[in-house]
Amino acid sequence: MKPVVTIEPNWQLCSDCAVRASAVCSSLDAVELREFEHLGRRVHFSSGETVFSEEDVTTSFYNLLEGVMRLYKLLPDGRRQIVGFALPGDFLGMNISGRHNFSADAIGAVTVCQFAKVPFGRFIEDRLHLLRRINELAIRELNQARDHMVLLGRRSADEKVAAFLLGWRERLVSLKGASDTVPLPMSRQDIADYLGLTIETVSRTFTKLERHGVIEIIHGGISLLDPAKVEALAAA
Amino acid sequence: MKPVVTIEPNWQLCSDCAVRASAVCSSLDAVELREFEHLGRRVHFSSGETVFSEEDVTTSFYNLLEGVMRLYKLLPDGRRQIVGFALPGDFLGMNISGRHNFSADAIGAVTVCQFAKVPFGRFIEDRLHLLRRINELAIRELNQARDHMVLLGRRSADEKVAAFLLGWRERLVSLKGASDTVPLPMSRQDIADYLGLTIETVSRTFTKLERHGVIEIIHGGISLLDPAKVEALAAA
DNA sequence: CTCCAAAATTGATCTGGGTCAACCGCCTTT
DNA sequence: AAAGGCGGTTGACCCAGATCAATTTTGGAG
Missing domain, CATH: 2.60.120.10 (Jelly Rolls)
Structure with missing residues (x-):
């Protein structure tokens, strides 16, 4: 700062x-x-x-x-x-x-x-x-x-997090090319404030996704192990 | 239809x-x-x-x-x-x-x-x-x-409803002039889907505001009895 | 390295708002 | 005027996610 x-x-x-x-x-x-x-x-x-x-x-x-x-x-x-x-x-x-x-x-x-x-x-x-x-x-x-607005008003916590990961990855893809490793330079608090959730819910949802083998939490980001599953969760 | x-x-x-x-x-x-x-x-x-x-x-x-x-x-x-x-x-x-x-x-x-x-x-x-x-x-x-987005992600049901009433009134004011009688041509379901709530919560919140003497529910709309109080509730 | 602060995770508990269900006016239609 | 239906209200109960409270992990600074 x-x-x-x-x-x-x-x-x-x-x-x-x-x-x-x-x-x-x-x-x-x-x-x-x-x-x-x-x-x-x-x-x-x-x-x-x-x-x-x-x-x-x-x-x-x-x-x-x-x-x-x-x-x-x-x-x-x-x-x-x-x-x-x-x-x-x-x-x-x-x-x-x-x-x-x-x-x-x-x-x-x-x-x-x-x-x-x-x-x-x-x-x-x-x-x-x-x-x-x-x-x-x-x-x-x-x-x-x-x-x-749809995300904030009508989606569950799981859907919000999944949709965020996919959306963020998509933007990075069109900027630096495809990769299943998704850097997350923003803090959990930032993600929470973006999704209309609390930091604890974001953290728990990440952990849950990892336990289910859908993502891997790595240093400074996540790795998408099962993009299809994440898309299903996002209920696009 | x-x-x-x-x-x-x-x-x-x-x-x-x-x-x-x-x-x-x-x-x-x-x-x-x-x-x-x-x-x-x-x-x-x-x-x-x-x-x-x-x-x-x-x-x-x-x-x-x-x-x-x-x-x-x-x-x-x-x-x-x-x-x-x-x-x-x-x-x-x-x-x-x-x-x-x-x-x-x-x-x-x-x-x-x-x-x-x-x-x-x-x-x-x-x-x-x-x-x-x-x-x-x-x-x-x-x-x-x-x-x-701020409303959907970070405001309570009471704040959402209060902010909606004020915002809607404001738009009508700049269209047809000032009035504390606010016509609401849309259904409760529409309001709920706008605010990211359920129809029941919208209805209950209206009733609560009326019980507190802040608004009066009239046919096809509401009457703002205490605009200042509504503004306080909206926490602008 | 060690120490400290901030970030993140995890657990226990609580609650705002959702869900389910009954009911109440109204407008229509017959 | 009876019947049906739709929009709205109200009540009882439930649960997803918030809140509160510890840890644990990470990242600098010295």
Whole structure:
């Protein structure tokens, strides 16, 4: 939880960017990309740092380059609901009220491409394809949000955990390729707050899945021993 | 549940439209509106009819003109999660997969302005302001979706019901002006499926609120006797 | 290495909300 | 007006998951 923010000169080029293909910028051509390069600034955050907070006035948008973030909302009494986990390529900060509507913390070391709101807004202004891309991302997120509502409102603890493991794996697969080893950089508390459960229930469910030979709990993650069984449990 | 769909000639003009100011079309100028008029077709649905279903290929977008709709997703075993209620001015059907990702039923009689997907897409094509408007609506919905995740994952039954009553009233206020009489056109089952509860719990919670003199249950809705108390219960 | 703190697991117990079931108005339909 | 049905309410009981309470494991810091 060291409050250290490192800003390095933007020596790295968008064209070399790891998330070039999947991020907002995928809609830009070579010429636009060169102009776009000057808008973004690479910023590092260390584990546990807050990138932005709910209700903060939005001054920047963020494109996650490396690492994982938890996106969450808090109730006045401290109860927390994680509304999503961000992975490289995700675009954060869009809103209409001028304020963020959730908070975002780094889970482990994180690198983002930060855009000041005003110049970014100007850049979009007359670029239909970029706006279309952002719209596409918003709609994709809206779908995920609705799926998550079903999970939160209508699924049992077992189903929630199973669905989470599959969903998380799926995202990692499309990012780094298939593997039955699923790293879980977030804490049990994070998982609980994402699934609307308690830390104890998450832990117990993991243990139960392991006892049934469906997963193996390994350091920093789990191994999917029987993906088919997990899918059956998730009752997709 | 009569499967009667009435399509009337589009004699009514956009400029007279009740939702002109709040809907997608609010971003159009007079000239554009005249062209836009030919794209939409007024369609009526009677109570309980399905306007579109999850997984249906999207052929149309809809602008709700009159009435209320429930938007929901079903699990294979029949469990239902209502992801939202649509009111006049709401725009439905945007997606990227080419398929709807939730179903939509009429609650009571409904009138929609239906747009065929292809011509509507063509119309948007080079109209930045319209795309911006749609983006704005998508982001607004995303915020609502996240708020609802907090409700589903982290609030008690009492809080859920209280928050629902306030939220629903708020939407009606901004549509038809302030009133402490809150019509509830949807069934108890709908409310339960929206809040991730059972019909019994919703009914009991209503009764409890009434016993405590906080609301009065009236035919087709409730009356907010003590809005402040309800807000306290919702623990916003 | 040892020590400490935080994270995770496990067990025992409790309870909010679910389940099951009866019943009560109402609107319709005949 | 009787009958049937559907939506809603109410009561009795139950259970999934929360809560409370110890451990145990892990990961740094010195």
